[in-house]
Amino acid sequence: MATDFSFPDSAAKTASAASREFSTEKMSLSMGPSHPSTHGVLRVQMELDGDVVTRADPVVGYLHRGDEKIAENMTYNQFVPYTDRLDYLAPLANNVAYAIAVERLAKLEMPPRCQAIRVIVCEMARISAHLMGLGAYGIDVGAWSVFLYTFTEREKLYKLFEELTGARFTTSYTRIGGVARDVPEGWIQRVDAFCDQFLPILDEVLKLLSRNKIFLDRTEDIGVISREDAIAYGLTGPNLRGSGVPLDLRKDKPYSGYEQYEFDVPVGTRGDCYDRYLCRGEEMKQSVRILKQAVAKFPGGEWYAKDAKKIFGPPKDKILSSMEELIQNFMLVTEGPQMPPGEVYFEAENPKGALGFYVVSKGGGVPWRLKIRSPSFCNLSILPKVCVGAMISDVVSILGSLDFVMGECDR
Amino acid sequence: MTAADVTTALKEKFPQITDRPSLDWPAFDIAPADVLAGLKFLRDDGGYDMLADITAIDDGTDKSPRFTVVWHLLSTTTHNYVRVAAACANDAEPVMPSATGLWPAADWHERETYDMFGITFTGHPDLRRILMWDGYPYFPLRKEFPLAGIETELPDVEVAAETKAKVRPAPMMGGPFVTSSGEFGLGEAEPKAKDESWTERREKPE
Numbered sequence: 001m002a003t004d005f006s007f008p009d010s011a012a013k014t015a016s017a018a019s020r021e022f023s024t025e026k027m028s029l030s031m032g033p034s035h036p037s038t039h040g041v042l043r044v045q046m047e048l049d050g051d052v053v054t055r056a057d058p059v060v061g062y063l064h065r066g067d068e069k070i071a072e073n074m075t076y077n078q079f080v081p082y083t084d085r086l087d088y089l090a091p092l093a094n095n096v097a098y099a100i101a102v103e104r105l106a107k108l109e110m111p112p113r114c115q116a117i118r119v120i121v122c123e124m125a126r127i128s129a130h131l132m133g134l135g136a137y138g139i140d141v142g143a144w145s146v147f148l149y150t151f152t153e154r155e156k157l158y159k160l161f162e163e164l165t166g167a168r169f170t171t172s173y174t175r176i177g178g179v180a181r182d183v184p185e186g187w188i189q190r191v192d193a194f195c196d197q198f199l200p201i202l203d204e205v206l207k208l209l210s211r212n213k214i215f216l217d218r219t220e221d222i223g224v225i226s227r228e229d230a231i232a233y234g235l236t237g238p239n240l241r242g243s244g245v246p247l248d249l250r251k252d253k254p255y256s257g258y259e260q261y262e263f264d265v266p267v268g269t270r271g272d273c274y275d276r277y278l279c280r281g282e283e284m285k286q287s288v289r290i291l292k293q294a295v296a297k298f299p300g301g302e303w304y305a306k307d308a309k310k311i312f313g314p315p316k317d318k319i320l321s322s323m324e325e326l327i328q329n330f331m332l333v334t335e336g337p338q339m340p341p342g343e344v345y346f347e348a349e350n351p352k353g354a355l356g357f358y359v360v361s362k363g364g365g366v367p368w369r370l371k372i373r374s375p376s377f378c379n380l381s382i383l384p385k386v387c388v389g390a391m392i393s394d395v396v397s398i399l400g401s402l403d404f405v406m407g408e409c410d411r
Numbered sequence: 412m413t414a415a416d417v418t419t420a421l422k423e424k425f426p427q428i429t430d431r432p433s434l435d436w437p438a439f440d441i442a443p444a445d446v447l448a449g450l451k452f453l454r455d456d457g458g459y460d461m462l463a464d465i466t467a468i469d470d471g472t473d474k475s476p477r478f479t480v481v482w483h484l485l486s487t488t489t490h491n492y493v494r495v496a497a498a499c500a501n502d503a504e505p506v507m508p509s510a511t512g513l514w515p516a517a518d519w520h521e522r523e524t525y526d527m528f529g530i531t532f533t534g535h536p537d538l539r540r541i542l543m544w545d546g547y548p549y550f551p552l553r554k555e556f557p558l559a560g561i562e563t564e565l566p567d568v569e570v571a572a573e574t575k576a577k578v579r580p581a582p583m584m585g586g587p588f589v590t591s592s593g594e595f596g597l598g599e600a601e602p603k604a605k606d607e608s609w610t611e612r613r614e615k616p617e
Contacts, residue, residue: 060541060542061540061541061542061543061544064542064543066551068527068552069551069552069556069558070558073558104434104435105434107434229515231460231461231487232514232515232516233514233515233516234461234462234463234514234516245487247487247490249490252490253490342432342433342434343432343433343434343438343494344433344434344435345435345436345463345464345483345492345494346435347463347485347492354463356463356464356483358464358466358481358483360468368468369466369468369469371464371466373463373464373466373483377519377523378516378519380519381515381516381518381519382515385515410542411542
């Protein structure tokens with residue numbers, strides 16, 4: 001007769017039996033790459049113990065197009081359309097970030113009107129990206145109506161984008177040394193009118209979620225990211241500020257004249273999904289504040305760097321009527337904007353976080369190396385840490401609150 | 412400490428460190444053996460507490476040292492950046508110590524750098540490809556890798572056997588115009604579909 005010596009007392013024996021009864025086999029679950037809550041083509045390889053996630057490994061790269069390789073083979077201006085396809089929810093902000101990075105290489109300062117245009121389009125892109133994020137997040141956690149409101153507002157912004165750039169989605173608006181064209185007549189007033197009607201609607205949208213019991217249950221104390229973790233994992237944007245770090249590059253390292261505008265940087269206190277949601281909501285209000293100021297003191301003058309003849313092309317009517325301008329345009333198109341050798345690293349505060357461009361130039365019109373530091377990539381890298389111990393339904397909530405874009409993550 | 416103080420202190424601690432030409436932030440060239448100590452010093456004493464980015468530069472097959480790994484750090488208090496670069500000693504099998512012990516953020520950045528350049532980060536807990544699939548035989552951001560791509564087997568063996576499909580290089584004709592980097596004459600630098608000028612109808616010249 002075999003005797004079990006491993007349990008000296010009956011209490012321990014009972015405890016062991018109980019745990020054996022309730023312990024389940026670990027299950028492996030692959031979420032994505034085409035799952036509605038993964039917002040694109042993210043796959044999360046998970047190991048589950050019942051309903052609790054014990055391991056989560058994000059598999060990225062499904063949308064990898066080799067943007068950095070492509071950049072090494074074309075002139076600086078030719079790469080602008082590719083930046084649209086990074087964070088395709090805020091193409092204008094990407095255009096601006098890329099243009100400023102390359103302009104830093106040539107130590108080129110933009111005239112006030114160009115800077116103001118760039119600030120306006122950046123903030124409009126931020127609002128449109130956050131509206132999209134908010135609407136999709138609502139759907140993720142079961143609140144459909146938010147999506148309908150935010151998409152109505154986004155449509156109004158897209159009309160304005162179309163009027164300005166000729167495209168709704170892939171705007172390709174900036175050039176190295178300026179923007180593609182000046183603002184159309186009356187456009188600034190229409191931006192102003194949009195801001196006025198947008199604020200009450202935004203309040204209404206946020207009211208649908210902020211005190212909603214179901215929304216609170218799904219987001220409060222879920223996916224908590226501590227301040228230390230947020231910094232250690234290199235989170236940026238609302239995900240970092242939701243954890244209480246007041247880092248906003250518009251405020252702390254102002255570019256494109258952001259220092260002229262008054263705005264607040266909202267920060268969270270607990271770092272959970274709800275705080276990240278609140279940060280995005282408040283950021284939209286601050287963006288409207290910036291827009292109102294930019295519209296009120298919209299400067300006149302040049303809208304591109306007129307003196308940088310080796311970087312920005314002459315006006316179209318001059319190309320067609322003057323020999324010198326024609327040659328200048330020809331050289332720019334064939335050889336690209338001429339940049340000195342050297343390297344720069346520039347990060348812009350984009351809707352998703354700090355979008356960085358590391359440009360290494362060996363002279364001429366083509367970058368030797370262009371590294372894109374994408375905020376979504378860095379923000380996603382914390383997923384294995386945040387998801388462990390969460391319920392599987394919380395993973396959906398966490399993914400939505402991190403608000404990533406795979407086009408930018410995979411590049 | 413201000414950025415200038417940090418620079419002086421760093422140079423005192425690591426005498427062999429040299430300034431790296433830079434157009435914006437303070438930048439240093441450091442020996443691979445000192446990289447981790449240097450980064451740790453910048454993080455703990457210099458206040459550069461956030462790792463913004465890790466990447467590499469391939470200076471071309473004819474250069475030695477060929478690969479340089481570049482770190483960008485950001486201070487969340489003073490909001491300054493610093494750039495640290497270290498050249499890999501071995502061109503054929505580039506190796507660099509891993510910074511995953513200092514920042515968990517280094518994990519994915521190093522996986523990406525390994526994926527794109529084939530630089531091995533020693534001490535990385537889980538160094539595997541991240542953007543390309545496991546088992547992909549090339550390192551796409553190396554300069555000898557053509558823009559059109561190289562014919563490769565599909566990652567899924569069963570699908571490949573069934574469909575006979577392969578990852579095929581993209582014809583460049585009509586595709587992106589290729590412009591050369593550096594100081595070239597107008598003829599060479601002109602944007603055109605280079606030697607990859609074959610189409611779907613015309614065979615690729617060998």
